[in-house]
Amino acid sequence: MPVLPLREAIASHVHDGQSIALEGFTHLIPFAAAHEIVRQGRRGLHLIRMTPDLIYDQLIGMGCAERLTFSWGGNPGVGSLHRLRDAVERQWPHPLALSEFTHAEMAVAYQAGASGLPCGLVGQHDTTDLSRVAAVGVKTIHCPFSGVALAAVPAIRPDLTVLHAQQIDAAGNVLIRGIVGAAKEAALAARRVLVTVEEQVDELSADTNALVLPSFVITAASIVPGGAHPSYAQGYYARDNAFYLAWDEISRDRATFTAWMERHVLGVRDHAALLRLLGVAA
Amino acid sequence: MSAQVYSRDEIMTVTAARQLRNGALCFVGIGLPSAACNLARLTHAPDLVLIYESGTVGTRPVVLPLSIGDGELAETATCVVPLPEIFAHYLQGGRVDVGFLGAAQIDRFGNLNTTVIGDYAHPRVRLPGAGGAPEIATYAREVLIVMKQSPRSFVARLDFRTSCGYLEGSGARERSGCPGAGPRAVITDFGVLRPHPRTRELELAALYPGVSVDAARAATGWPLAVADGLEQLPAPAPAELAVLRDLHARTESAHATPVHIKLPAAT
Numbered sequence: 348m349p350v351l352p353l354r355e356a357i358a359s360h361v362h363d364g365q366s367i368a369l370e371g372f373t374h375l376i377p378f379a380a381a382h383e384i385v386r387q388g389r390r391g392l393h394l395i396r397m398t399p400d401l402i403y404d405q406l407i408g409m410g411c412a413e414r415l416t417f418s419w420g421g422n423p424g425v426g427s428l429h430r431l432r433d434a435v436e437r438q439w440p441h442p443l444a445l446s447e448f449t450h451a452e453m454a455v456a457y458q459a460g461a462s463g464l465p466c467g468l469v470g471q472h473d474t475t476d477l478s479r480v481a482a483v484g485v486k487t488i489h490c491p492f493s494g495v496a497l498a499a500v501p502a503i504r505p506d507l508t509v510l511h512a513q514q515i516d517a518a519g520n521v522l523i524r525g526i527v528g529a530a531k532e533a534a535l536a537a538r539r540v541l542v543t544v545e546e547q548v549d550e551l552s553a554d555t556n557a558l559v560l561p562s563f564v565i566t567a568a569s570i571v572p573g574g575a576h577p578s579y580a581q582g583y584y585a586r587d588n589a590f591y592l593a594w595d596e597i598s599r600d601r602a603t604f605t606a607w608m609e610r611h612v613l614g615v616r617d618h619a620a621l622l623r624l625l626g627v628a629a
Numbered sequence: 630m631s632a633q634v635y636s637r638d639e640i641m642t643v644t645a646a647r648q649l650r651n652g653a654l655c656f657v658g659i660g661l662p663s664a665a666c667n668l669a670r671l672t673h674a675p676d677l678v679l680i681y682e683s684g685t686v687g688t689r690p691v692v693l694p695l696s697i698g699d700g701e702l703a704e705t706a707t708c709v710v711p712l713p714e715i716f717a718h719y720l721q722g723g724r725v726d727v728g729f730l731g732a733a734q735i736d737r738f739g740n741l742n743t744t745v746i747g748d749y750a751h752p753r754v755r756l757p758g759a760g761g762a763p764e765i766a767t768y769a770r771e772v773l774i775v776m777k778q779s780p781r782s783f784v785a786r787l788d789f790r791t792s793c794g795y796l797e798g799s800g801a802r803e804r805s806g807c808p809g810a811g812p813r814a815v816i817t818d819f820g821v822l823r824p825h826p827r828t829r830e831l832e833l834a835a836l837y838p839g840v841s842v843d844a845a846r847a848a849t850g851w852p853l854a855v856a857d858g859l860e861q862l863p864a865p866a867p868a869e870l871a872v873l874r875d876l877h878a879r880t881e882s883a884h885a886t887p888v889h890i891k892l893p894a895a896t
Contacts, residue, residue, distance in 0.1 A: 372683050372684070372712055373683055373696045373697060373698025373699070374683070374703070398760075417758065418758060418760060419757050419758050419759065419760035419761075420755075420757050420758050421756075421758075423659060423696035423698075424659045424660060424695040424697075425695070427757070431755070432754075432755045435752065435755040436752060436754070436755055447744075447758055447759070449759040449760070449761065449762075449763045449764060450682065450712070450716060450759070450760050450761040450764070451717070451720070451721065451761065451763075451764045454712055454713035454716050454717070455713065455717070457713070458713055469716075469717075469721065469764075470721055470767070472767055472793075472805045472806055472807050473805060474763070474767060474790075474792075474793035474796060474805055474807060475759070475763045475790060475791055475792060475793065476744070476749075476789050476790045476791065477759060477763070477791065525700065525709065526684055526685065526698045526702070526703050526709055527684065527709070527711050527712070528683065528684070528698075528711070529711065529712045529713060531711060532711070546893075558711075572890070572891075572893060573892060576888070576890060579700055579888075581703060581704075583890070584888055584889070584890045585700055585886075586695070586696065586699055586700060586888075587888040588695040588696075588699070588883075588884040589884065589887070589888075590888075591695060591696070619892050622890055622892065626887075627887075627889065627890050628891070628892045629891075629892075
């Protein structure tokens, strides 16, 4: 399991047209990796993520995505993701196809992918119009034992899952602490797994039932301190809530958004340079 | 006693908080529901158990989270579980007493739209989508809805039904097999709407001080019925307002605190 500079890791593992899940539920969102994908100009990606968050607002607005599989697309506690809305409502910068689920459905879809099963199951009560939207792709089946109606959700198997985590040890095992979301399921469902981490340590100080992704499920890793900002890494730095609030204004207008991305993402060498430009790191 | 000055947001939050009984297990949404749940926990319901969908169980945040997964929630939780478990074991498993929901549109039977305004394929407004709402609406033993009332949001017909209330009313929800009982109350900026016991149509059940039935009706997109024995809700108590304002002040100051990240010298 090689530890590579992020630029090299993205160049070797992210390709045009891939299905890619950059996961992390509010916490540990791999922003540095996403920015490197923008810098390298990847196109036609099928983006998968429960909560698109700012990270996919940026990828969508920069024209990297062709399809989005998701379950909740807002700026949490703030409002809309304006670039996602612009893509869906006005096809800017180009059309974006949607595959839409609920959180519970997406969770079992990742679990099914990780389990080598074709679909995951949740209860079915036929109460939502989502089941009537063709793009949603949930189908009703019946339990062979009880006859109870169940919603079958097609398994999600990303070509690549990208995660940010706190630590990697010398042997390449990766520790995730705090809110874990569906990170483990998304990693185990994927054909390849790329992680960025806050730091490398000799040995992880974790209980054996902590969330550790063993080195054999990791394809490549990069050491990127601050790699989740403006999301956060528990034990390292807090969520930059002021930035999430500020994003509402930055992203509302196409020109303002583009100028921000040109200066802060395309115009910097790496994530450390962005953090210094934002005044978040000295 | 001199009359306390309070905002519509404050009386909504206090009224929502008062709906929560001590000891209940509550699935919390972000924003006003989160403020209401924490206000209840800090006043009459110290043993309220709060679950946020990010997997934090029994959390006791000192400041309100901006997002559903701020570090504050994990640091003050009894335990943090993976997200698939929250939905499978806690919600679908039937452990949640109260779920809180909001929406862009609600209809007379408490069904909710958080998906699109306009046509699904060509929406005028693309809303965030389902998130955990359909499952909360289905599985929580009861649901509280918090929404500002206007003819644009309280509509005769939803553009899209994301989450269910009482479906078409009069026993439709029971026939669907939804385990939870459905919306118990809709807390608005005019007062409280509750479902009629038989038809399940939402009726005006209570008004805030100084709010008229006509004003509430004018803010509703269907002919709003008035329940027998329309109640007058009390104003927020000074103690409730003090706790709530303290909570918001702590929260604002925390959210404005700059984040500092220490980079290793080499980078």
